Amino acid sequence: MNAPMTQAASTRAIDTEWVRAQFPSLKVAVNGRPAAFLDAPAGTQVPQRVIDAFREYFETSNANTVGQFLTSRRTDEMIAGARAAMADFFNCTADEVFFGPNMTTLTFALARGIGRDLKPGDEIVVTTLDHDGNVAPWRALEDIGIVIRQADIHVEDCTLDMDDLRKKITWRTKLVAVGYASNAVGTINPVGEIVRLAHEAGALAFIDAVHYAPHGSIDVRALDCDFLACSLYKFFGPHMGCIYGRRELLLKFRPYKVRPAPAYLPDRWETGTQIHEGLAGVTAAVDYLADFGRHSDAAAARSRRAALTSAHGAIRSYEMELAKRMIAGLIAISGVRFFGISDPARFSERCPTVGIRVKNLTPLACAKFLGDRGIFTWDGNYYALNLTERLGVEETGGLLRIGLVHYNTAEEVDRLLAAMEELAASA
Numbered sequence: 001m002n003a004p005m006t007q008a009a010s011t012r013a014i015d016t017e018w019v020r021a022q023f024p025s026l027k028v029a030v031n032g033r034p035a036a037f038l039d040a041p042a043g044t045q046v047p048q049r050v051i052d053a054f055r056e057y058f059e060t061s062n063a064n065t066v067g068q069f070l071t072s073r074r075t076d077e078m079i080a081g082a083r084a085a086m087a088d089f090f091n092c093t094a095d096e097v098f099f100g101p102n103m104t105t106l107t108f109a110l111a112r113g114i115g116r117d118l119k120p121g122d123e124i125v126v127t128t129l130d131h132d133g134n135v136a137p138w139r140a141l142e143d144i145g146i147v148i149r150q151a152d153i154h155v156e157d158c159t160l161d162m163d164d165l166r167k168k169i170t171w172r173t174k175l176v177a178v179g180y181a182s183n184a185v186g187t188i189n190p191v192g193e194i195v196r197l198a199h200e201a202g203a204l205a206f207i208d209a210v211h212y213a214p215h216g217s218i219d220v221r222a223l224d225c226d227f228l229a230c231s232l233y234k235f236f237g238p239h240m241g242c243i244y245g246r247r248e249l250l251l252k253f254r255p256y257k258v259r260p261a262p263a264y265l266p267d268r269w270e271t272g273t274q275i276h277e278g279l280a281g282v283t284a285a286v287d288y289l290a291d292f293g294r295h296s297d298a299a300a301a302r303s304r305r306a307a308l309t310s311a312h313g314a315i316r317s318y319e320m321e322l323a324k325r326m327i328a329g330l331i332a333i334s335g336v337r338f339f340g341i342s343d344p345a346r347f348s349e350r351c352p353t354v355g356i357r358v359k360n361l362t363p364l365a366c367a368k369f370l371g372d373r374g375i376f377t378w379d380g381n382y383y384a385l386n387l388t389e390r391l392g393v394e395e396t397g398g399l400l401r402i403g404l405v406h407y408n409t410a411e412e413v414d415r416l417l418a419a420m421e422e423l424a425a426s427a
């Protein structure tokens with residue numbers, strides 16, 4: 001293993017103490033040692049204010065919407081607040097944001113709605129790199145004659161094969177569905193370029209930003225995408241999904257909905273009663289990030305959007321220094337096979353989520369070994385099934401996934417590396 005770098009040399013200063021103090025669950029211990037939460041790609045921990053938002057909603061505002069009394073009015077205001085928060089997060093208007101229980105459910109609903117305006121023979125392009133939440137909802141449209149084309153990857157570095165993608169986007173393509181970043185191996189896709197290719201062909205662009213959202217700033221206007229999905233529980237919020245849709249498209253396409261439900265935006269895309277307490281938590285999660293931005297950069301205090309952009313800037317540089325330390329350490333361990341981009345010169349193309357295998361061991365055995373030592377990781381395919389099949393690892397248990405976010409520390413990375421050395425030596 002490479003000699004561990006010092007904290008000062010390895011990480012651009014963020015106030016890790018301030019950050020970690022916001023997250024009560026980081027105090028969880030396993031056999032007397034603090035847990036190292038390296039499982040963020042499956043869901044992050046939440047700051048205290050998200051927990052408080054749930055309690056406060058139930059204590060002061062619990063009601064259904066549009067009623068003529070106090071708690072109902074408070075609920076309406078709270079929902080408007082959640083939309084405004086996500087509008088700042090995405091850089092769009094509040095009526096372009098709709099919520100639901102998770103990204104997958106919302107994407108199935110959106111795909112079914114869009115499918116009503118498609119005809120047999122129309123094509124949709126998906127990719128081998130994506131989570132199935134951005135594949136299966138579009139594949140379901142095969143039932144009505146839509147043709148699905150799947151863009152391949154370069155196996156050697158787990159990046160999208162852009163030449164193949166270009167070939168698959170034709171005048172028949174009506175929509176291109178692509179991930180912003182891979183939840184299995186951390187690749188960040190050139191989504192701006194992909195949106196441009198889709199639009200040149202007259203197709204729409206749907207971006208799955210679930211994995212990217214905790215790691216980088218999202219600007220739907222700059223990207224010019226038509227739809228973008230994410231899940232709050234992946235970036236310090238509650239178990240909720242959220243989609244941005246371009247205003248005119250949300251009005252044009254027809255959701256399946258009950259007749260008395262509103263036909264106006266964005267409510268028309270929200271079926272049934274929403275998870276109100278979760279929506280209260282949405283605002284709290286976005287405000288946490290904005291406060292982190294202000295804490296890291298006083299000049300960011302101007303607006304919530306500016307503060308969020310600062311937060312993501314600080315997060316990105318901190319996380320990537322940690323990732324450098326982790327990846328250098330992992331690839332130096334004999335018996336570790338690394339999937340994805342490992343050259344630090346190309347780290348702008350990745351986020352700090354890595355997929356590995358250890359010789360002679362299943363990912364399940366590795367995750368258990370680490371879990372027993374208080375280091376939380378994941379094994380399997382994490383629903384990125386096209387990818388684990390393409391990499392030839394699906395039948396033998398997928399990959400071991402280790403994911404960092406800004407509440408992780410260099411010390412946790414070093415603990416992981418020490419445990420991995422022990423594990424690989426024993427294999």
Ligand SMILES: Cc1ncc(COP(=O)(O)O)c(C=O)c1O
Pocket residue numbers: 041042101102103104105131133134179181182183208209210211230231240241382
């Ligand atoms: C990249 C990606 N897309 C989609 C999903 C599905 O999100 P949800 O659990 O909100 O349906 C996940 C969940 O892990 C994911 O990582």
